[in-house]
Amino acid sequence: MKASLKRMLIGRPLKSTELGEQKLNKTKALAILSSDALSSVAYGPEQILIVLVTVGAAALWYSIPIAIGVIILLTALILSYRQIIYAYPHGGGAYVVSRENLGVNPGLVAGGSLLVDYILTVAVSVSAGTDAITSALPSLHDYNVEIAIVFVILLTILNLRGVTESASVLAYPVYLFVLALFILIGVGIFNVVTGNVPSDLHTSIGTPVAGLSLFILLKAFASGSSALTGVEAISNAIPNFKEPAPVNAAKTLMAMGGLLAILFSGIVFLAFYYGITPSATSTVVSQIAEVSFGRNLVYYFIQGTTALILVLAANTGYSAFPLLAVNLSKDKFIPRMFQIRGDRLGYSNGIILLSLAAILLIIVFNGTTENLIPLYAVGVFIPFTLSQTGMIVKWIREKPQGWVTKLIINSVGAAISFVVTIVFFVTKLPAVWPVFIFLPIIIFAFHRIKKHYDSVGPQLRLIADEEIPPIEGNVIIVPVAGITKVVRNSLNYAKSLSADQIIAVYIAFEREDTRKFEEQWKKWQPDVKLVTLYSPYRSIVQPLTKFIDKAERLASKSNYQVSVIIPQFLPKKGWQNILHNQSSLLIHTSLLYRRNVVLITVPYHLQK
């Protein structure tokens, strides 16, 4: 039943050899890996205006130079990551680059930031998309959290079905969104050029603004830069591309950068030219669309695809998180289970952990995750800075052909990213301080895990010619609850093993019970030694473990191995288990974690 439900939800299991078919072509890869970056166009320009309008509407023209700054940063990042893709064609992105060139700890800072960041991506974008939907349908507003969780579960199932299948589904909304924005921007610019829009809606560029500080400008720039989150995702996910993977990944990255630049600058320009001020009830994109088209079908098409892409932006997290986890796991910084491929060849454990963490965030923040956006942006710019710096070190060390150009590109990227990171910390400290708490905790945990794995290896490795004491003989202990078929079954098995000694142990809750049972036993099994233990506190486990402990100490002196036979009574139906005291399980668990004793479970299946 469970297996068929699983098959229905995520499809038939795939053979390991079918892995090749689970690779992405450029069109699909662009869709699932750029949804996060592209969706930021829907709120990035608005973030700039929100900061500027605190000074006054006259300051809004500053959005143009700020946008130019963002585009320069975007160009530097895209070119830098393109170099990273070629330099590290097996993926891993910021984590691998930083670890290789800057050292383990910078690598872990980058990797840890990104891990947390992808969780935030999922939580923030699903919440934002849900908000967009429930704003249109206010009757659903009370169920924000539930709807968001349902979206996360749907994304989980889609991603568990495998990367090609999710890409096929997600490609449509992503390209529809791009189409919608192209229409919006195209019509807008046409109107501007043909003079259909009055040219006095905005203050002209260069108008002096009173009270505008550098702090405000930097804050606006940092806010606009949050549109660049998600740019690094492709570099993490190279292994998902069809061969030649690095070439395809690089081309996809360039395409994404181009699209992002066009859409971002188009929206900023139109918002400026139309003199749009940010409003609590209508987004900037919605205002531009309304001015251009009125509330007709095109308007709703733009709004609908925008809401959809906000939800789907989460999918970038699903594409990048599991692969980053594999890299960290291979280096033993996180549990090995993240390297296991699921039925559909995706790294299911990473997908499931990401979903659970995102759902937890959505519940804890009650669906209002906007306050997490700065945290999320800073979590991206730390690895941006580290990876560019890593590349600088790499070029200086290796000095390959044309390294000076490469060095310049990465230096510009590193410098701007660093500035943006600092601006985030300075201007948005009240929102980003948790970084200083969770990053050290995560890095501490990484090291603890690594230390454990490192210590396990030598403990398991066989050393040639190493002498180990042989097992000289076997003592088998059989706890018995009475004279029944179950006990006979266990004793028969014990006898078949030709052990040196078999000891039956009976635990009596009443003193007079002891003698009576001993007499019965002598008649039934005269050749098996019986030990009766009186348990005044009615515990079975306690006197038994005490006895086994003693036996084990004695036996180990002469290299005898103690084994305990635990008869396991198995009723025909699952529910019937609650009708039997689960002593077997209790004994099993309490002995397993304490003693160097072999536990032998002899099943006794009930027939009806």
Next chain:
Amino acid sequence: MKASLKRMLIGRPLKSTELGEQKLNKTKALAILSSDALSSVAYGPEQILIVLVTVGAAALWYSIPIAIGVIILLTALILSYRQIIYAYPHGGGAYVVSRENLGVNPGLVAGGSLLVDYILTVAVSVSAGTDAITSALPSLHDYNVEIAIVFVILLTILNLRGVTESASVLAYPVYLFVLALFILIGVGIFNVVTGNVPSDLHTSIGTPVAGLSLFILLKAFASGSSALTGVEAISNAIPNFKEPAPVNAAKTLMAMGGLLAILFSGIVFLAFYYGITPSATSTVVSQIAEVSFGRNLVYYFIQGTTALILVLAANTGYSAFPLLAVNLSKDKFIPRMFQIRGDRLGYSNGIILLSLAAILLIIVFNGTTENLIPLYAVGVFIPFTLSQTGMIVKWIREKPQGWVTKLIINSVGAAISFVVTIVFFVTKLPAVWPVFIFLPIIIFAFHRIKKHYDSVGPQLRLIADEEIPPIEGNVIIVPVAGITKVVRNSLNYAKSLSADQIIAVYIAFEREDTRKFEEQWKKWQPDVKLVTLYSPYRSIVQPLTKFIDKAERLASKSNYQVSVIIPQFLPKKGWQNILHNQSSLLIHTSLLYRRNVVLITVPYHLQK
């Protein structure tokens, strides 16, 4: 840690021989077993007035004849249960009486009703007490459910500490409540006798009332009878009394009956004489107290003890439920675990189940459990009727000395109980219909459980001279994950058992892995047969169980026993378990429930 926390909460474990010290004297028994019955005085009279006032204030004088009816019913019940106590001195009350004299199903109806009823007792009285407290402190009103749950948990801990200890704590509030009501009634009657109260506050008895139907009178009577719930508790709990238990129980029962009669009639009389009408904002007891004393210290004393006893009424459920469960469990109608005495010699499983069920009810009904009161009353009057009828049958069958008197007492009790039950069904169907659903379900479950236990006995019992096929030889299968110390450890153990064949099984996820491993193995363990299985779907459990299944089928043909050695890797600290794939546990669970295969867990403890 867990053990010391448990010890702090419920005290040191007690030896079985200390059971004698866990018995109650009459004073303490009265306190914990009558809190339910006595607390009903706080709302029983009010229930009568609420029904009557629907016709008009003139109808209130009918409370006097109705109260006389309730007192007659109380007398009949007390005398009947006194006879039950002597006839069934080992307790069990309505369940045992009905089962012995009327048959199994009537017994189960009585037992099932009471089980559910005690759960309702706890939920209803804790909620009522919480309401009383949050009415006085309205700022706590939002936390009704949480407070009620805390009360249930406190009662659970108290009862897990043992019956004497809970009785010692609970005796004070119960007797304070009795004292408070005696003061109230005494002062009230003194005022009436000395003429301090005007005698025209009430319509005189016998005044004709227009629109008063028999239906209303019966409904008022049934509502008043709900004050009699809890009367049966002592007959269930005889084993908790000091010796001579039946004599002490009977005396306690008579004392409870006397107190209940005095308090009930006193409150009804004063309410009538003072012309009190039920109000939404002030209870009848509170109104009487206010008229008699004004809002002074005595008034708050009466109100405080009333709130307290409402919470403590729940304790009657805790005293009676576990003992009833023991009786049902001994007859195999509910799981055996209800017969296990906990550390403090109480039947902990009954106590814990009762608490969980009550908490569930409180949560489901969001703390407003008043609607459950009629259900709860009908759940008491069904066993009342059945047990009295059972006694009638017993007297007619056995005809002991003086049986005619005994017969008359039980007949009166049975007749009135039956009438009250019918009245409940007729007048309060919208509230009591769930009885028709849950009683059949419970009785069905009882029979299913009994059937299972009955089928288990013969399957376990040894039949003399029965031939069983001996185990002719042993095949030991060792799943191996590589060439490590863990595997060597398991193989050494397998070899020490002198099995007829040892087979190592290796599961490869990649084809080329297979040959490589086989070569390594041949060098390392040339004398142990290796089987390699290729798993294209990357599952370990599936190919392994398939192989074991095949081996088991082959082996069983010649009476060979298959055993599987599962190496269990045990890290030093608990948290490190998540760093290792839990294949051992997975294999253990999936093999245990499916095959007739012995599972041998060989521990490998990591040293660091």
